[in-house]
Amino acid sequence: MVRVIKLGIKRPVPHGLLPDPEPRTVRYTFFSVDDHLLEPPHTFEGRLPSRLQDQAPRVVETEEGHEVWVFEEQPYFQVGFMCVAGRPKEDHRFEPARFSEVRPGCYKIDDRIRDMDIGGIHASVNFPSGVTGFGGSLFSEAKDPELGLACVRAWNDWLFEEWHSPYPDRIVPLGITFLSDPEKGAAEIRRNARRGFTAVTVPEQPHRLGYPSVFDPYWEPIVRACAETETVLNLHIGASGFAPMPAGAPMLELGATLFGPMALEACAEWLWSGWPARYPDLKIAMSEGGTGWVAMLIDRLNNIMSRSGYGKGWPDPKNSPSEVLRRNFWFCMIDDPSTISTRYTIGVENILAESDYPHGDGTWPDTQEVIHGVLGDLPVEEIRMITHENAASLYRHPLPEKRLP
Numbered sequence: 301m302v303r304v305i306k307l308g309i310k311r312p313v314p315h316g317l318l319p320d321p322e323p324r325t326v327r328y329t330f331f332s333v334d335d336h337l338l339e340p341p342h343t344f345e346g347r348l349p350s351r352l353q354d355q356a357p358r359v360v361e362t363e364e365g366h367e368v369w370v371f372e373e374q375p376y377f378q379v380g381f382m383c384v385a386g387r388p389k390e391d392h393r394f395e396p397a398r399f400s401e402v403r404p405g406c407y408k409i410d411d412r413i414r415d416m417d418i419g420g421i422h423a424s425v426n427f428p429s430g431v432t433g434f435g436g437s438l439f440s441e442a443k444d445p446e447l448g449l450a451c452v453r454a455w456n457d458w459l460f461e462e463w464h465s466p467y468p469d470r471i472v473p474l475g476i477t478f479l480s481d482p483e484k485g486a487a488e489i490r491r492n493a494r495r496g497f498t499a500v501t502v503p504e505q506p507h508r509l510g511y512p513s514v515f516d517p518y519w520e521p522i523v524r525a526c527a528e529t530e531t532v533l534n535l536h537i538g539a540s541g542f543a544p545m546p547a548g549a550p551m552l553e554l555g556a557t558l559f560g561p562m563a564l565e566a567c568a569e570w571l572w573s574g575w576p577a578r579y580p581d582l583k584i585a586m587s588e589g590g591t592g593w594v595a596m597l598i599d600r601l602n603n604i605m606s607r608s609g610y611g612k613g614w615p616d617p618k619n620s621p622s623e624v625l626r627r628n629f630w631f632c633m634i635d636d637p638s639t640i641s642t643r644y645t646i647g648v649e650n651i652l653a654e655s656d657y658p659h660g661d662g663t664w665p666d667t668q669e670v671i672h673g674v675l676g677d678l679p680v681e682e683i684r685m686i687t688h689e690n691a692a693s694l695y696r697h698p699l700p701e702k703r704l705p
Contacts, residue, residue, distance in 0.1 A: 305652065307375070307396065307661025311364045314401045315388045318610045321665040326420040326448070327672050328683065329703040331691035333632050333653035334536070334587045336434075336461065337426045337664075338383055338406040339369075339455070341399070347454035354445050357431045359399075366396035369431035371451075372443055374395075375528055376431045378402075381552075383429075385415070385658030385665075392660065394552070406658050409463050413470055420668040423697055424690065425472040427501055427587070428455070428535055435503035435539030436476025443482055456492055459559035472695050474499035474534065479511060482518060484590070488524035489678075491675075493529035498695045500526065504535035514573040527579035532694060535570065536587040537563045547628075556661075564597055567629065571601075576628035577616035584696060585630045588661070591651055594631050595642035598622045625651055630694055632660055637674045650692070651686050680705050 344356035360674045369376040377395075383402035384392045391401065399407060405415035415425060425435050425477040433453060439455070442448030456475045466474040477485040477490045477500050489500055502522070507513035526533045542555035542611040543562050563586050576582050599620040603609040614621055632652045643651060653671055656662040683705055692699045 301533075307362050307364055307366060307368075307675040308384065309364060309366065309395065310395070312391075314398075315390050317401075317403060317549045318386050318388060318451075321386075321418055323418045324420050324665055326669050326704060327668050328420070328469070328675075328687040328705060329422050329700065330420055330655070330671065331654065331688040331699075332421050332655040332657070332667070332668060333425045333630075333652040333695075335421075335424045335426050335583065335657040336406075336429045336659060337384065337412070338378065338399075338402065338658075339428065339430045339432060340407040341367075343357060343431075343458045344451065347457050348372055348447075349368055352450050355444070356449055362396070365398070367398045368396050368514040371431060371438065372447075375512055375615045376438070378430050382627065384660050385662055402424050403658060409466055409471075413467055415657065416470065419657070419664040419666070421657070422636065422700060423691070424657075425474050425499060425587075425691075426459075427474065427534070428476060432476060433539060434530045435501050435502050436478060436532040437509055437539065437568075439476075440479035440485075446478065449484055452476055452488060453491075456488070456497075459514075460492075460495060460497070468496075469698050469700075472499060472697050474501060475498040476501060477522065477702055479506065479522075482521040486521035486674070489522065489531055491626065493525075493531055495611045497531065498683065498697065499534055499585075501534045501536055501539070501612075503539045504537060505540040508540040514569050516577070519575070523575045523579060523582060526581040530581070530583070530696065532583045532585055534585045534587045535566055535589075535677075537566065537589045540566075559588065560590050560593050562652050565592040567594075567625075568597065569624055571621060572614075574615045576624050577614075580627065582628055583630070584628055585632060585652065585694070587632050588634070588654065588656065589632060591642070591646060592629045592632045592639040595639070595645040595650070598625065598645055601625065623700050631679060632688070633674075634663060635674050640674055640678070643686075648682050648685050649690055652691050653686055662664060679680070 314590045341359040378397045386403040404411035439448040439451040464471045477488045511520040543558040626647045655667040657664040
């Protein structure tokens with residue numbers, strides 16, 4: 301690494317990683333539909349065309365001792381709060397972290413599998429973090445579109461070759477795509493689908509990043525590619541940024557509080573965009589959005605289609621908005637203990653579970669105990685659906701022969 305950047309940010313003294321926790325008792329076969337990876341420094345090495353390779357994203361060390369990604373001469377921080385699993389509370393902060401200060405399971409696949417075993421997580425959908433963004437949008441914003449597309453393809457190649465392929469039964473292949481040219485983005489989704497990818501992540505509210513809104517025909521090639529290849533369209537809340545903040549508001553505290561309302565807003569936009577009505581086979585997962593708002597949305601949809609009469613613009617004469625919601629959308633919860641009672645309104649088959657490793661909301665290493673506290677009193681058939689069967693069906697992913705409960 302070359303010292304090329306001065307951030308002007310004083311480097312805190314880290315307290316070191318906590319000892320490895322003891323493996324937790326496994327009560328359930330647990331399929332986490334939302335975890336995160338931290339791209340290792342070598343992610344893009346040798347994966348771009350030779351004429352572009354020297355412009356690939358790279359990790360550099362700053363004068364202050366931080367390690368940061370640089371792409372098109374712009375630094376992108378390894379935000380410490382994104383990788384808090386296994387770190388002491390004193391090190392839970394926003395600041396550019398060094399790789400040595402986070403658990404190796406954040407960026408090394410063998411260590412990730414060990415951490416999954418410790419927490420009792422059988423399978424995992426992994427979203428990008430560091431230089432890529434939850435929705436994979438950074439490379440689509442490149443000044444050089446050819447370079448941006450090459451980086452998208454390189455990231456997907458790395459994910460498939462180094463993160464998924466060594467443990468195909470444990471890691472769901474989720475890709476990113478090129479948003480600045482939907483035809484090229486659709487081609488990348490199809491390229492990945494041919495080799496086994498079953499999911500892609502895109503920003504949940506693209507208009508907030510300067511793209512056309514989901515109501516624009518601009519997105520048709522990407523939506524159609526997902527529907528035709530059975531690729532799950534994952535809308536990770538926060539991929540388009542925090543909710544708009546009033547002046548003086550505490551960004552972290554208020555932003556984290558509003559994840560549920562942000563999910564409702566994004567879900568309603570995608571529903572009323574007409575894409576799910578037009579493409580009945582489209583599968584949309586509201587990643588890290590929780591479930592507490594879903595029954596309320598269904599009640600409101602039923603109201604505006606009947607009593608209030610506000611739903612006259614709905615494009616599907618055969619299926620109501622709430623029916624399309626249950627057909628085309630899945631909802632991902634970390635815990636939601638107060639609202640699991642609404643599961644029959646939502647549809648038990650539409651509820652998925654996540655651990656959110658290694659983020660601040662994450663339940664690792666106590667994922668099994670947390671989900672037991674939420675689901676333990678439910679009928680065993682429903683527990684199986686929420687902990688693993690729904691996810692395995694949606695992502696077309698194998699389950700072990702012996703399953704719990």
